[in-house]
Amino acid sequence: IAYDLEDSEIISKVMEGALPEWSTILTTQSYGMAMQFQSAIRYHEDTLLSLNGMPAVALTRPHSDRSKMTSRTYLVGTRSDLPPPKFPKDDSNVSKRATPESKGARPCRLCGSGKHWDHECKHNEKRFAHVRLCETSIDNLQAEDEYNELY
Known part of the structure; x- marks a missing residue:
């Protein structure tokens, strides 16, 4: 055909x-x-x-x-060598948005409260520029970035 x-x-x-x-x-x-x-x-x-x-x-x-294969999980924004808070815990300041506690993130680094983020703390010095030290590790920078992304 x-x-x-x-x-x-x-x-x-x-x-x-x-x-x-x-x-x-x-x-x-x-x-x-x-x-x-x-x-x-x-x-x-x-x-x-x-x-x-x-x-x-x-x-x-x-x-x-x-x-x-094994998987590893870490709490977002955590690091092992975080210094203790410089100020007393202040839970009276509650974030209007989601709190670090609700997101599973580390508490405020200034007072240790899980009710507000670092930049919302009354002890946060907003007049000073934020500078990253050149001696920091990659893990610390990643933890900081993850914490900031959650907000």
């Missing part, structure tokens, strides 16, 4: 039977004739064949590796 198909129909039929990923490599609009399309397939043959057997990354990992 012989078929009389136009070049565009041949290209469409080939792409209908191909993997969807092929369309990222073979742009059918670029080929006016079936011969050009065939040449492109030959040119990209290795890449197209590798797409055919490409497994998902999650499926290639054996199940035994998954059971060995």
Whole structure:
């Protein structure tokens, strides 16, 4: 049985039977004739064949590796060497938004209250510029950034 198909129909039929990923490599609009399309397939043959057997990354990992993984969790904005608060605890100042206690963050570093954030504390010196020391560790900077993101 012989078929009389136009070049565009041949290209469409080939792409209908191909993997969807092929369309990222073979742009059918670029080929006016079936011969050009065939040449492109030959040119990209290795890449197209590798797409055919490409497994998902999650499926290639054996199940035994998954059971060995351990996860670690930390309280947001915490660090081990946080100095004790300089001022007495003041729970009378309650944040209008969510409190550090409700977000699971560390308490105010100035008075130790979990009811308000650092910048809302009455002991916060707003006149001074905030400066990060060059001797701080990456963990401390990450903890500070996480704390600020929660607000």
